[in-house]
Amino acid sequence: MVDLKKLKDYTKDMRVLYVEDDLTVQTEMSEFLKRFFPTVVLANNGKEGLEAYKEGNYDLIISDINMPVMNGIEMSKTILGEDQNQSIVIISAYNDSEYLLDLINLGIEYFVLKPVGLKQLTKIIYRVAQAHNNKKLAHLYHESIKKQNIELEKSLEEKSQIINTQIYRDSLTGLxxxxxxxxxxxxxxHLEFTVLMLLDVDNLQHINDLYGTKTGNQVLISFSKLIKEFSEEYYYELYHTSGDQFVLLDQVAYIDTEKYEIEFDILLNRIKEFTFFIDDFKKEISVNATIGMSLGLEHPLKHADMALKNAKDNNKTYAVYNTLIDTTKEMQEKMEWRHKITDALENNRIVPVYQPIVDRDANVIKYESLMRILEIVDNQEILISPDKFLKISLETKQYSLISAMMIYKVLDFLQTNEHTISINLTYSDITNKSFMESLYKRISKENLGNRLIVEITENESVQDYKLLKKSIERFRSLGVKIAIDDFGSGYSNFSQILEIHPEYIKIDGTLIENIDIDSHAFILTKAIVTFFNELGIKVIAEYVHSEKIHEILQEFNIDEFQGYYFSEPLREI
Structure with missing residues (x-):
């Protein structure tokens, strides 16, 4: 029994082409079809039908077989050659049975025998209309999903831009x-030398105290415009690195001393001439700055800061630090640590320690494994943290060895207990093919994946993201979860992190440890947590060292916590 109400609903926007050479039959059938279809176009033979088809789109074609000029088979063959999904119903007499095989081979599914039974035709029309309606609904559904995906991508992009602006742009000066x-x-x-000038606005705190913070901010904005004009004129990069400090940066293949002397004198004269008029007090004040300058290879900001302090201590307008002064001392330290690392490798003294990670109720749920060098001094064990030797191990080409020893020991330990433990992998580890293959095999063979988390450092430069993604996919196939470590420490590439879609984000400890006194760290951390909460990615806070910081982070809806407030790294668990 055909549901006529549904049939009319299905056919309310359908167009039908009816091809029949018998005008009496054509008239009767068209009247029947118009009961259901809003548009019924008539043709007297296959040729007219084909011409009508080319002029308009039809959801259904109903055609006789035997007609003058062009029969229904030839017409159907031509139409299906252009659109194999076109719905066609063939009306066939008993003596047309010889054509049925040809029609079936063409892909025509529906046949009605003459004389036409309206009940049978109605059933076929219902099936065709129902299929048309389902196709229409599927199209609407896919268009809706497509629209939602576009809106979601747009929303994520807008949020990424907002967070990028918060992270990498100073809200006061726009620098x-x-x-x-x-x-x-x-x-x-890859460039050899860095020229860096660190400018510190003198007595900004005094201006804030005397005239108010609003005036102090206006002074910084006005001063930043002066420095920006200079940077654009002489092609320096300009940064507002802290409240009263600015950085002018140039990275070059060689240092043209005469050029920088001229430009430095120009900058000093412009600062000397700089004044600011305070409208509220109808007063003009002079604003000066002290400059620390670094010319050299490494640690430009650190060395410029040392020069700045030297200038302030000696009441100078500026001071210059040359990194070549420290070369001998650095080389000696590097040689000593190379020997210590070699000794630790030879005597199996690269060891893991385990720092607990807790949930919101302070329950230990897993551990992060951390590398240490074990030294024996006066029969006492001393654990040396990697901030002393990790960078040097990279420079002395020993890192891959100590990393492998550390990670293999963690895997050995996992075999003896049921803990969940995270290991740290750098991009250098991932590019070490032989090590990675051995790591995958051990995880698979020993079935450790469901208790292992791989932390990938976010601030490390990644040259080949395809290789990184391939490695992450391999880990995930073994049941390993992925965490992005130190998020917020460098330039966060949100699009690439969204592609990876890690299970965890670990916020950089430098943001967490001062969150109770640093408003910028507070705002930035809150924004990061909100962003990844919306994506369903768990957020872990490291460096939680006090109850006050823990309470602040609890309000941010952070999922897990790690730091000395809960436990120092443990030799045994």
């Missing part, structure tokens, strides 16, 4: 900030 400086200097390491 790039310290995070942007760190990213740019890391990306320019």
């Amino acid at each position: 790039d900030n310290l995070c942007a400086f760190m990213y740019n200097t890391n990306n320019h390491k």
Whole structure:
């Protein structure tokens, strides 16, 4: 029994082409069809039918077989050659049975025998109309999903842009900030020399105290415009790195001393002439700055800061630090640590320690494994943290050895207990093919994946993201979860992190440890947590060292916590 109400609903927007050479039959059938279809176009033979088909789109074609000029088979063959999905119903007499095989081979599904039974035709029309309606609904559904995906991508892109602006742009002056400086200097390491001028606005706190913070902010904005004009004129990168400090940066293949002397004198004269008029007090004040300058190879900001302190201590307008002064001392330290690392490798003294990670109720749910060098001094064990030797191990080409020893010991330990433990992998580890293959095999063979988390450092420069993604996919196939470590420490590439879609994000400890006194760290951390909460990615806070910081982070809806407030790294668990 055909549901006529549904049939009319299905056919309310359908167009039908009816091809029949018998005008009496054509008239009767068209009247029947018009009961259901809003548009019924008539044709007297296959040729007219084909012409009508080419002039308009039809959801259904109903055609006789035997007709003058062109029969229904030839017409159907031509139409299906252009659109194999076109719905066609063939009306056939008993003596047309010889054509049925040809029609079936063409892909025509529906046949009605003459004389036409309206009940049978109605059933066929219902099936065709129902299929048309389902196709229409599927199309609407896919268009809706497509629209939602576009809106979601747009929303994510807008949120990423907002967070990028918060992270890498100073809201007061509109200049790039310290995070942007760190990213740019890391990306320019192929250049040999760095010229860096660190400018500190003198007595800004005095201006704030005397005239108010609003005036102090206006002074910074006005001063930043002066420095920006200079930077654009002489092609320096400019950053507002902290409240009263600015950085002018140039990274070059060689240092043209005469050029920088001229430009430095120009900058000093412009600062000397700079004044600011305070409208509220109808007063003009002079604003000066002290400059620390670094010319050299490494640690430009650190060395410029040392020069700045030297200038302030000696009541100078500026001071210059040359990194070549420290070369001998650095080389001696590097040689000593190379020997210590070699000794630790030979005597199996690269060891893991385990720091607990807790949930919101302070229950230990897993551990992060951390590398240490074990030294024996006066029969006492001393654990040396990697901030003493990790960078040197990279420079002395020993890192891959100590990393492998550390990770293999963690895998050995996992075989003896039921803990969940995270290991740290750098991009250098991932590019070590032989090590990675052995790691995959051990995880698979020993069935450790469901208790293992791989932390990938976010601030490390990644040259080949395809290789990184391939490695992550391999880990996931073994049941291993992925965490992005130190998020917020460098230039965060949100699109690439969204592609990876890690299970965890670990916020950089430098943001967490001062969150109770640093408003910028507070705002930035809150924004990061909100962003990844909306994506369903768990957020872990490291460096939680006090109850006050823990309470602040609890309000941010952070999922897990790690730090000395809960436990120091443990030799045994």
